[in-house]
Amino acid sequence: MAFSMPQTSIRGRLFLLVLALWIPAVAGLGLQAYSGYSSQKQSMLEEMQQQAMALRFGIDTEIERRLTLARAMAALPSLEARDLATFERAARAAVKESDERVVLLDRERQYFNTGAPVAAVVARHPGALFVTSGMGISFVPHGPLTPAPLMAVLVPESGRTPPQFNVGVPFPPARxxxxxxxxxxxxxxxxxxxxxxxxxxxxxxxxxxxxxxxxxxxxxxxxxxxxxxxxxxxxxxxxxxxxxxxxxxxxxxxxxxxxxxxxxxTNAASELALRAVASSAVLLFIGLGLAIVAARRISQPVKLLEQAAGALLDQRVPAPLATGLSEIDRVGEVLHHAGQRAHESGRVLEARVREASEEARKAEASLFEARKHEAIGRLTGAIAHDFNNLLQTISMGLQVVSRSVPEGRHTRPLQAALAASGRAADQIRQMLAFGRTQQLRPQPINLADLLLRSQDLTDKALGERVRLVAQLDPGLPALMADPIQLELALLNLVFNARDAMRDRGGTVTLRASVVDGDPAVPDAPRLLRIDVEDDGPGMDAATLARVFEPYFTTKPVGAGTGLGLPQVQAFARQSRGDVRIASTPGAGTCVSLFLPVAALEAVAPPTAVQHARRSDKVLRVLMVEDDVLVASVVVAALEHASHSVVLCRTADEARALLEQGQCVDVLFTDVMMPGSMTGLELVAWCRENRPGLPALVATGYSARPAGGVCKVLRKPYAIEDLLDALDACTAGQPLLQV
Missing domain, CATH: 3.30.450.20 (PAS domain)
Incomplete structure (x- = not known):
């Protein structure tokens, strides 16, 4: 039974499209309104809490100040001697320069109040507070001299038990x-x-x-x-x-x-809700208006197209359309030509049929070719892991045999087999390149050769008013970096210098020197410093402080993105180096790129001949590998190098051994394997539960980042690469001594 779509007009579908876009917008506005209400409410609550705590602190401070004054007055000798006149004079003198007052009370009377010009003995409010120890704060609805409420901080007189008098410092409600x-x-x-x-x-x-x-x-x-x-x-x-x-x-x-x-x-919530409703209504109104306009602009050309199709059905040649819509006009043109061709002879019709058949055959062939490439791309990932395991077994076995066989007539076939294994590994890497993001591939680079290769590009880009001068020592060592990224970084720096001198011209000078150690790059004791210097106008301190910020640029709109120097910095740091910049207004700018010098063994051509180990450490290796062939060859190679190996088929089995307290020096694991855990998940588990255990990962396919591991070995790998990687991972670790 055939399925048919419901009949709707163009205008109806445009309205449905508007609604489909409007409903998520309304939901988003509602969520935004709710989030705004929650934030506003939380802000109000925090403000209330802060206001209350600040006010409480102020009240405590005011009481403390009056308590201090009251205690000082209660300790005066004149009060203890009952010389109340002298005590009153002392009290008035103490508060003369302030707005405070001092009162002297007993249980029934108030003897004086420094706020009154003369002393007057008046009765206290019935039931008023009298303090016998410590302190107290009294409150009465009205004082003896005023109808207003009155508060006072009270302390008992010193030296009398029980006390006869209280000394008080009023605390008016107005305060x-x-x-x-x-x-x-x-x-x-x-x-x-x-x-x-x-x-x-x-x-x-x-x-x-x-x-x-x-x-x-x-x-x-x-x-x-x-x-x-x-x-x-x-x-x-x-x-x-x-x-x-x-x-x-x-x-x-x-x-x-x-x-x-x-x-x-409630008012705050209502206000936000009303804003959301108003915004939704505006969006809906605009969307419906645009839909109506679009429907009107589309409906008339469609009607003309319908008339042209009717003319074709009536065996008339429809006139070409000129509606202003390119798609409709192209269909109208097709109908026009179809009408003309309908009047041609049967021979022409048969030729067109044959042509259509040939086009269909080509389309089918193209579709088959596209599907074939798609299948190859999908199969690549599926076979890469297993094929690299086979290559690992073959290459590792050949390396083990190469170590055991003396120099002679078997050496050259073994070396040829090893070279073929390496070429097979290159083929796998090329297969894996389909659809994968390329990572940095550092290799030894001769800086002079790199500059010569890019000379044509730089000369054309610099123009006639700016010239590039390279001052390089021919004895400079090779540096270790990705050549493509290094070339892009240098071009960025040169083009920046060119732009700085575009108006008046000048010279861009490129220098290089070896730096022995740098505190900012502790992992690279020897660095090659590359200076790109211009004699342009320079930069002030404010501009210099922001040059490495993404999207910051001093160039006019359309002349720069602000990503050149940030990309150079990212490349330098990813290459285990650094970049710095120095500039003075009127004296030009110098950008210094620091990159690690390539090790001598990295510069030397590769060789399949066995070389001496760098370390004589004996390691206890926990190896996790599900491929039987790979495991048998690698275990034999490690044991031949005097290491001891504990082999596990799955990450679950290795985790169980570690939980039981298995004593090992290093974890060496594959990534893809059966069971509930992958190799990377086992490394993550060790990072939390066995943080002192180094981890080495081998993979033939996985492109996931291996965080927390010392090194990633790409299958197939050489025995020496494995042994060197194990040495590097366990550097500085307490190991079993030979």
Missing amino acids: VQQLIQQQRPRAATVTSVIDSQQRVMGRSRDPERWIGQRASYPALLEMAVRGGSGFLSTQTLDRVASLTYLSPPGRYGWAVVVALPEQAL
């Missing part, structure tokens, strides 16, 4: 209100200060009404009584549902309550 206003609370929030008895000592809204009232919401009251702190949903004293934060009590039992009305949070 608490000042501290609240200094925090600049949000207009919607209500900030209150409560004492150790949970009484309101200050409030940002209607303080005259609520000072002295006890907090009434049960959950808040219970949390304050037990000295807790945190957020909770409450109602304020004026019955407003709020999200409230209670600070921890201060040194003197006072705490701060900051309440944010829930309506404020």
Whole structure:
């Protein structure tokens, strides 16, 4: 049964396309609105908490200041001698230069208040606080001389037990209100200060009404009584549902309550939701408008095309179309030519049929060729691992035989077989190159040869006003780097120098010298320093500090991307080197590229002849390899080199041995193998559970980065490469002594 698509118009499909694009946009706007609301709410909560803690600290500071003054006055000898007149004069002198006041009280009377011009004995408020030890903060609805509420820090007189007098320093509610206003609370929030008895000592809204009232919401009251702190949903004293934060009590039992009305949070959410809805509506309106315009521009040409097709069905030659849409016009042209050809003779029709058949055959052949290449690309990855294992077995076996057979008539066939194995490995690498990202391939490079190869390109790019001068010592050693990337880096530096001197011309000088050691590159004791210097205008300090930032450029729009120097820096550091730049305004610029010098053995031509080992260490090797042939040859090669080998077929088996405490010096593992773990996953497990165990990975296919390993050996590898890699991995490790 054939499946047919539902019939829809172009306009309908455009509308569906608009909706398909609009719905994800609406979802994204909704998520953005929700995220904005969550962030805004979290910001409000953090602001409430910070405001409460800052206010609590200010309250503690104010109480501490008055407590210090009260204790100092309570220790005066005149009070102990009951010379109250002298004590009053001392108190007035102590607060003369400040706005503080000192009062002297007993259980029933107030003897004087330095805030009043003359001393007057007045009765205290019934039940007013009297402190016999330590300190206390009294609160009365109104003072003896004023109807306003009054607070005071009280301490008992010194030297008398029980004390007769208390010395107090008033703490007016107005000061608490000042501290609240200094925090600049949000207009919607209500900030209150409560004492150790949970009484309101200050409030940002209607303080005259609520000072002295006890907090009434049960959950808040219970949390304050037990000295807790945190957020909770409450109602304020004026019955407003709020999200409230209670600070921890201060040194003197006072705490701060900051309440944010829930309506404020609801308003913030509503505002963000309305913005999202408005943005969605605008997007939908614009999308539908564009769909209507597009439908109108497309519908008329389609109708003309339909008329041309009808003319062709009526055996008439349709006229060429000129609608302005290239696709429609091309179809109209095809219909026009089809109408002309319909009137030709049967011979022409048969020729066209034969031509169409030939084109179909070519298309089928092209399709077959494309599918064949696709199959080759897919099969490459599948066969590379197994084929490299076979090559590893062959090459390693030949190397073992080469070590055992004396020089003679068998040497040349063995060397030829080894060379053939190497060529086979190159073929595998070429197969694996399909669709894979190329990595850096460092090799020994003669700098002079590299410059000669790129001379034509640089001469043409520099032009007539800028010339390149190379000052190279013919005895310079080879450097170790990827030649293509090095050439690109040098061209980048030369072209940058050219651009700096484009207006007035000049000279770009390239120098090279050997540097013995550099603190910035500890792994490369010998480096080749390549200086690219120009006599252009130079750079100031601000520009020089940003030259290695990606996309930073001083060139005009369209003349530079800002990626040249960052790419040079990335190449140098990936090559185990570095790059530096020095510049002075008016004195030109010098960029110095530091790259490692190639080792002598890396420069020497390869040879299949056995060479001496670099180390006489005897290693205990835990080898993980599922291929029987590879395992048999490599184990024999390692044991021939006096190493001991513990062989595991899977990573799971090796992990079990390590968990049992198996004593080994180095882990040598393949990547792809059966079981629940790959070789790279085994290395990651060792990095967490056996961090001191070096790891060496061998692979014939995997392109995954092998983080945490000393070296990656590409199959097939030479015996000497394996032994050198094991030496390098275990350098500095405590090993079994020979």
